[in-house]
Amino acid sequence: MQLLQHTNNLISIISLVLINNKNKFLYRSEIDGLRAIAIISVIIFHIDKNILKGGFLGVDIFFVISGYLITSILYDDLVNNKFSFKKFYIHRITRLVPMISVTLFITAILSVVFMIPSEIIKYSESLFFSSIFFFEYLFLERGWLF
Numbered sequence: 001m002q003l004l005q006h007t008n009n010l011i012s013i014i015s016l017v018l019i020n021n022k023n024k025f026l027y028r029s030e031i032d033g034l035r036a037i038a039i040i041s042v043i044i045f046h047i048d049k050n051i052l053k054g055g056f057l058g059v060d061i062f063f064v065i066s067g068y069l070i071t072s073i074l075y076d077d078l079v080n081n082k083f084s085f086k087k088f089y090i091h092r093i094t095r096l097v098p099m100i101s102v103t104l105f106i107t108a109i110l111s112v113v114f115m116i117p118s119e120i121i122k123y124s125e126s127l128f129f130s131s132i133f134f135f136e137y138l139f140l141e142r143g144w145l146f
């Protein structure tokens with residue numbers, strides 16, 4: 001119940017930021033703080049579920065923050081008649097692909113160092129599907145989700 005109250009408070013804070021934004025996309029240090037809380041809660045949850053039982057909600061919080069930021073940018077572009085699907089997707093690709101490439105490269109190296117051969121084969125399948133942004137389908141097919 002207390003976790004639900006904290007989530008509601010977080011949504012209220014994000015709503016106030018959205019209302020007070022007035023079509024100007026400015027750097028918001030409090031959003032970085034909320035991101036940090038979201039990320040730390042997920043990390044703690046993965047370390048030990050019993051330490052922070054609702055830590056998985058950090059993912060939802062992160063999605064709300066990302067949705068707010070993306071919506072603010074899109075709204076500003078639409079209001080100023082500057083929106084372009086091409087520009088939007090080029091921006092997303094140039095922002096996300098380099099980091100996912102680095103992440104996949106590092107995890108591939110670590111998998112060779114720390115995994116046994118049968119696990120490396122499983123990992124290589126997930127590496128392939130992750131590189132084409134279809135990892136959820138592989139995980140769902142294998143029963144690795146939920």
